[in-house]
Amino acid sequence: NAVFHNGEPMTSKDVVFTFTRLLDAKNKLPMRVFFSPIEGVEATGPHQVRFHLSKPFGPLLAVMSSATEIVNENALKEKDPKLFPIGTGPYKFVEWVKDDHITLERWDKYHRAGRPYLDRVIFYAPADDTVRLTGLQTGRFNWIQTVPPQRIPDLEKARDIKSSPGRPYFPFFFMLNASKPPLNDKRVRQAIAWALDRSEIVKLVYFGSHVVTAEPTPEPSVWGTGANAHKSGPDLAKAKQLLSDAGVGGGLTLTYLVKSQVPVLVKTGEILREQLKKVGITLEVQPLESGQYFESLVGKKFDVAGAWWSVTVDPDMFYNPLQHSTSAWNFTGFKSEEADKRLDAFRYTASAAARKKMYPEIVRWFQEEGSLIIFSNEIQRYWTKPNVNGVVPLSSLELRFEDVWIA
Structure with a gap:
């Protein structure tokens, strides 16, 4: 029941298209290096595919979970995916203001009922650790990824900031x-x-x-x-x-x-x-x-x-x-x-x-x-305002906000 952000349902055809495109050497996609044992993918039903491998491939599931995303053929033909990404995730792309921010909004056709909790997520990317921390302390940001390392012992004791588990x-x-x-x-x-x-x-x-x-x-x-x-x-x-x-x-x-x-x-x-x-x-x-x-x-x-x-x-x-x-x-x-x-x-x-x-x-x-x-x-550890909940680091380094909520 997954639906792309352009309104098209995700089916096995999208999986076949994704991997056919990825495995084609002419496309020069860098993530191809992770999928070398895959010779091809075929659709065996509307929501089922079969992967054909040249050899047994131990890390197949790990690679599939973190080294690529399923894409939609029509979306790629209509707009540059680097500027207008279309996926099936909990938030859809709204805008990118170069050197400033990226805005995502809740996708109301997300396949998990009742998710995500937040209506909008805006990403800023200040390069300086201190600027990020100041933004969190002043309330400009709710969540930041990195703080000045030497400040960690003090921040762990702070009442106006909390951190996720560290991995x-x-x-x-x-x-x-x-x-x-x-x-x-x-x-x-x-x-x-x-x-x-x-x-x-x-x-x-x-x-x-x-x-x-x-x-x-x-x-x-x-x-x-x-x-x-x-x-x-x-x-x-x-x-x-x-x-x-x-x-x-x-x-x-x-x-x-x-x-x-x-x-x-x-x-x-x-x-x-x-x-x-x-x-x-x-x-x-x-x-x-x-x-x-x-x-x-x-x-x-x-x-x-x-x-x-x-x-x-x-x-x-x-x-x-x-x-x-x-x-x-x-x-x-x-x-x-x-x-x-x-x-x-x-x-x-x-x-x-x-x-x-x-x-x-x-x-x-x-x-x-x-x-x-x-x-x-x-x-990997995330720092938030005390009322932000559900933030967990992942070994894939993905930032998942579908379960994040604000009290």
Whole structure:
């Protein structure tokens, strides 16, 4: 009983159209990387479809739940979906005022009876954490996503603000360019991993807003393993020995690529610079505008890059696009037959129990290879006025307001 915001009922035809469009390489849709085992989709009834897979696909349901949306063919033909999105969700798109706000209104044909509760939701995107917090305190905003990390202890005690539960759903990590010297040498990558002090970075940069971890999906995720190949680190002596063995013990200069619009990652680079200095590595922090950052990332014109990843419902959605040799999103340039073998086995195993059993070794193996070094996971947590209820963070990072209500 789902209905698109243009009034058309959602049927199996829309599912077939969505995936036919997504899987067509000519459309160059970036999310296609997540759906490579799907060969096609056919309608077997008005509200039933059959997916044809080239192989068993363990993360199929996780990928479908978070990496695409069902779209309507007529809606796409009539208007640019980037400017006029049409879906079946609880709120329909009303307007977008560039660099200011997006307005959504209640969809009265939403498939859940009695939902949503709110009549309208307006999204603003002030870049500064303090501006957002001030807006919440003054009543301009009812809900905000991020606050200044150093203010968290005080805000947890505030009477005029409340927070949702916090969940570590957002991994932060370093990408090491393994496609060229000196980081194509595993020993140099491992030296950086042994010199890294995750706890210091989280303490000095992120305060209480991150958890220290070496994996993309730490507990309480069902995929949490606790694996950490460098648990006894930092070990500066071991790092220096690895650099010496690699022939760069006399000193090394690397560049750290980071988006200037993400000041916490700039600060992270500055702390990392001081940590690596202890083992003879000079790290030059290079903040770049977003476009330049991605251009350098794709062109592999960097040594180390600060980054984050937003899709962690299933860890395949982290490791496969970022580390498989055939992925266009493998920005580190790391290529290994062994890596592909492990990733393929994890992806193409249908049994959840079997995948769970093989996963800890995958985490540890990639930690020992070191082209991705995870150092923390941001706690997804929302801050609201006391009368806002029903706000819950999701591992897909979706913002669901269908169950949100104001007392």
